[in-house]
Amino acid sequence: MGKAASKLSKDDISALKKSTYFDRRELQTWYKGFLRDCPSGQLSKEEFTKIYKQFFPFGEPNDFSNYVFNNFDTDHSGYIDFKEFIVAISTTSRGSLEEKLVWAFKMYDLNEDGKISFDEMLAIVKAIYKMSDPMVQLDDDESTPEKRVQKIFTLMDKDKDGEITLEEFKEGSKLDPSILHALKLYDGLV
Known part of the structure; x- marks a missing residue:
């Protein structure tokens, strides 16, 4: 999806609607939240692990969060962009x-x-x-x-x-x- 823009383009929305279970409004809401948390438009492995640690405060989530991160990072760039993020969220929350x-x-x-x-x-x-x-x-x-x-x-x-x-x-x-x-x-x- 390239460099982070403040809004999704019509082409991005159209492509994401085809590859997720989210509608236009939901995609735009998710995108705003993603950019708020990741202004660069990319989520690093370190940031991802910090998020996991909040959900599992009594255990050690580093190794597992790395495996999940790698599954989100489908292009193996070392970062999760919005498309990778939203496709994974769509599959895990609304997929068959x-x-x-x-x-x-x-x-x-x-x-x-x-x-x-x-x-x-x-x-x-x-x-x-x-x-x-x-x-x-x-x-x-x-x-x-x-x-x-x-x-x-x-x-x-x-x-x-x-x-x-x-x-x-x-x-x-x-x-x-x-x-x-x-x-x-x-x-x-x-």
Whole structure:
């Protein structure tokens, strides 16, 4: 979208309406807020992490916020521009279950090879556990990140090849109530 302008152009609005679930008015409101918080028109990883720390004051969100940031930063520029931001917000808050599952899969697929390895999932789950409130009691089969990932792989890795494909992820996620709950967390918030 180039350098930050005070208003979205008609072309920008038209393109964003096609790639999000927001209307013109909502896009303009989001854009004003984005520019207020990011006058340069770009959100840095450091700024993004600061925001995450406000939402998770009892845990350590740095690692997880980096993974989420990288999923927002689709052009790998090291910054999130408004288009990247609003498309991600649209998907996570108003997208279909299918769109949310694809978005989540991309976050877990750290090396972007179209499959999630045990180690990739373990890295994300470790980050989630570090971010979570230490007072939260977990079931024994999920008491460590390793146990949680093993449980997920048992559920999702149908062909037992040590990797989860997008199709396996989508099917397995629909069977795991905690994943479905997490994907619906932002429904209707914006």
